[in-house]
Amino acid sequence: MVSACEVKTIINPGATKAELLEALRWQGEELEALYRAADECRRRHVGEEVYIRGILEYSNICAHNCAYCGIRAGNRKVRRYLMTEEEMVECAEKIARGPATTIVLQAGESQTLPDQALGRVIQAIKARTPLAVTVSAGVRSESVYRFWRQCGMDRYLIRFETSDPELYRRVHPDSTLEERLEAIAALKRAGVQTGSGFLIGLPGETIETVACNLLLARDLDLDMIGVGPFIPHPDTPLAGARNAWADDLSMFYRVLAILRLLCPFAHIPATTAFDAVFPNQGRDLALQRGANVFMTNHTPDRYRRDYLLYPGKPCADESDDACNACIRARLARLGRPVGKGPGHSLLHPPAAPEPKKEPRP
Numbered sequence: 001m002v003s004a005c006e007v008k009t010i011i012n013p014g015a016t017k018a019e020l021l022e023a024l025r026w027q028g029e030e031l032e033a034l035y036r037a038a039d040e041c042r043r044r045h046v047g048e049e050v051y052i053r054g055i056l057e058y059s060n061i062c063a064h065n066c067a068y069c070g071i072r073a074g075n076r077k078v079r080r081y082l083m084t085e086e087e088m089v090e091c092a093e094k095i096a097r098g099p100a101t102t103i104v105l106q107a108g109e110s111q112t113l114p115d116q117a118l119g120r121v122i123q124a125i126k127a128r129t130p131l132a133v134t135v136s137a138g139v140r141s142e143s144v145y146r147f148w149r150q151c152g153m154d155r156y157l158i159r160f161e162t163s164d165p166e167l168y169r170r171v172h173p174d175s176t177l178e179e180r181l182e183a184i185a186a187l188k189r190a191g192v193q194t195g196s197g198f199l200i201g202l203p204g205e206t207i208e209t210v211a212c213n214l215l216l217a218r219d220l221d222l223d224m225i226g227v228g229p230f231i232p233h234p235d236t237p238l239a240g241a242r243n244a245w246a247d248d249l250s251m252f253y254r255v256l257a258i259l260r261l262l263c264p265f266a267h268i269p270a271t272t273a274f275d276a277v278f279p280n281q282g283r284d285l286a287l288q289r290g291a292n293v294f295m296t297n298h299t300p301d302r303y304r305r306d307y308l309l310y311p312g313k314p315c316a317d318e319s320d321d322a323c324n325a326c327i328r329a330r331l332a333r334l335g336r337p338v339g340k341g342p343g344h345s346l347l348h349p350p351a352a353p354e355p356k357k358e359p360r361p
């Protein structure tokens with residue numbers, strides 16, 4: 001039997017694959033000890049505050065065909081949309097009046113919105129609000145990342161999804177793991193705070209895959225790491241598949257807790273997919289087992305139901321005011337304060353001041 005104290009000696013930033021494989025099998029009291037150790041590690045290294053990042057899903061147009069994703073190009077049932085630049089900036093101003101201190105501009109992976117246009121949006125948001133700006137729009141060239149950085153982009157999110165190149169190829173017919181990892185390297189070279197992460201339970205993954213995913217997330221030295229359960233979507237090729245851990249749902253929290261102990265200073269969100277698996281409490285439990293970030297949805301009501309990456313995505317029928325009220329109530333219940341300030345990386349804080357020269361694509 002492993003105590004909370006022993007958990008920390010087994011799972012720390014130097015943990016080996018063998019140690020991770022051991023921890024990924026913990027159950028019962030050992031699992032409870034793991035959760036306590038992760039919560040304690042989170043408190044000590046990133047504190048009690050929970051940073052709120054407001055997501056704006058500005059387009060669901062996508063050129064890719066990821067086998068798990070509800071907005072994949074091949075899903076003809078999706079009504080496609082692209083918000084206008086004005087709509088995006090207006091939404092950002094609204095977000096800035098609530099508890100979120102970061103806006104996450106997320107979209108399907110396509111060039112439908114020209115890079116210059118997104119640059120203008122980033123500049124306008126930075127000029128009119130105090131929000132930090134995160135973009136999540138897939139693989140782009142290093143020069144585009146640098147251009148957006150000059151426009152004021154602070155951070156970028158791009159999950160590697162799985163560390164197994166063969167499994168990656170099977171679920172991503174039009175990209176490679178290598179390209180994805182190169183995008184992460186390019187973002188780092190461009191001085192952008194970088195977030196990545198992976199899906200838990202892709203069909204065919206093994207406990208070895210999960211251990212390697214954790215090690216890759218650690219070795220990439222990421223500022224933010226988002227992980228969440230794979231949830232089969234009915235209008236995708238994986239409609240009939242089961243989550244690899246469907247018979248052991250604790251795996252999702254085991255991974256999250258181990259991730260915190262491996263990467264004590266990373267920002268780790270309580271991702272929405274946790275609420276889809278454990279309705280109304282999934283994200284609260286995540287915040288008590290290692291997570292320190294919460295993402296609220298601010299996509300206008302008229303588009304929200306068209307951005308279903310997986311079924312049961314929470315808040316699909318809520319307004320963004322309702323999301324703000326919900327997170328305040330959740331944090332109050334957990335006794336955790338709302339994060340003040342931008343909630344930048346604790347590992348690679350941004351160099352101030354930001355470049356003044358006129359950005360060029």
Ligand code: 5AD
Binds near residue numbers: 233309
């Ligand atoms: N289940 C869970 N997560 C999903 N994502 C996409 N589709 C699904 C799904 N069916 C995740 C991917 C992507 C992020 C934006 O959403 O990991 O990187």
